[in-house]
Amino acid sequence: MEQAEQIDSESYEPAYSQLVNILRRQIAAGLFRPANVLPSEAELCRRYKISPMTVRRAINILIDQEVVSTVQGRGTFVKPPELGNATFNLRNFKALFTDKKETTVNLLEVRIVSACQDVADELNIAPGERTIFLRRLILKNGEPIIYHKESLIYDPGRPIVEAEMEVTSLLGLLVGARESYFKKGKVDLIASVLNEEEAALLHAPPNLPAFRLEHVFYDFDDNPVSWGRFICRGDHLRFSTMVGI
Amino acid sequence: MEQAEQIDSESYEPAYSQLVNILRRQIAAGLFRPANVLPSEAELCRRYKISPMTVRRAINILIDQEVVSTVQGRGTFVKPPELGNATFNLRNFKALFTDKKETTVNLLEVRIVSACQDVADELNIAPGERTIFLRRLILKNGEPIIYHKESLIYDPGRPIVEAEMEVTSLLGLLVGARESYFKKGKVDLIASVLNEEEAALLHAPPNLPAFRLEHVFYDFDDNPVSWGRFICRGDHLRFSTMVGI
């Protein structure tokens, strides 16, 4: 039969990973179709001469790749691709920042201001309390593509405030290139259009479609520390992903 | 010391999962901070009286939760939360569909049409070839919230065409509730605004911010079979996620 592929125990690639790839290839080739059952784990052990734990590990990986699902006592089944379990990540968004030759960050404004109502709500403080307000413009090859506004809790005792002032610390938010005083963050993606201010800064027409990426970061006491939003021209950013194999 | 928590081998919850939760709680509580090193795997074996494989499994889960990272020979380190590895899923989008009491789908149009240039490009056929063109309106509590346009390869020999005609098959795309003739799909998320047609159908003003969710599905020969887009009012949909713990 078509059982040509074997696992090379001498390979640099671990056995479980080889098996993942073998099974993915077989599914992609149509050997197993959605709702079909895969060979049992015991059978896979025999075929590929590996132990049950190694087979199990491979299956577990396929499960959280959403390629198969298992039913105890019945078997392992190929899952059809579902639009509903597509996931989008910020790789494209991050790529706009990470090329340091092409990307520059302009700090437009840093001010200590009294929190207005909505900032106070987001940061869980009383209106009028002092916050640090930052505005940044991210340029790629000299062209502005992202506008960032951020409000930070003002607390002289919290070293993060000083660090965040630096323009470079923006990268820290994105790729966590340093020790962090944050425990967690909440991130929202919202459909938007450029208002007058944003359009002017981004050299784009008002009402251009845009993504708004809002973020709130929390410290280890679960208090919000930073609230901000990225405004991204819709014509410079799209999220793309695959479902299935 | 604070080593109160132990693993209950009688529990319904597997040991590896218990350890994942114990470590997550300890990190969330600030016991281990970003850039700190976790106890070694051997140490965790001793502390929790479990075998190396079980500890390893827990660590692997924390790794792909992006909570920790490992360096061979050095140790396991707590990762700071990073905006850049936020991922968005379509749970909110799916939720707009799945409540069958509140949701109805109106099939506005089904026609066999000659493919125009852009549809031909997407479906990898010659312009003028026959395709099936569908337009659907998804209503929640009687209010239109999503507009769907789809073009399908017309091939009498392919049973999917008949199945796709049914309005209910839209759900199949989303949750894969049936056997599938698709191998994979490509999904794009794009910032948009409503045009006149969309605005009229969705009872919304033109230029309202909107998400455009484009999809192409492929068969097992990697040929595109379906191309379409969902137009979603931006005020009815937002994507939200967390980073860190």
Add this chain to the structure above:
DNA sequence: AAGTGGTCTAGACCACTAT
């Protein structure tokens, strides 16, 4: 040399499903 993560084995035992 000692300590760390990383892979793997060869079985054991359990829970569930089919027949």
Add this chain to the structure above:
DNA sequence: TAGTGGTCTAGACCACTTT
């Protein structure tokens, strides 16, 4: 009862880093 997935052990061996 026989076959399936699911968990777990107690070690072995390897690659890497630190001292």
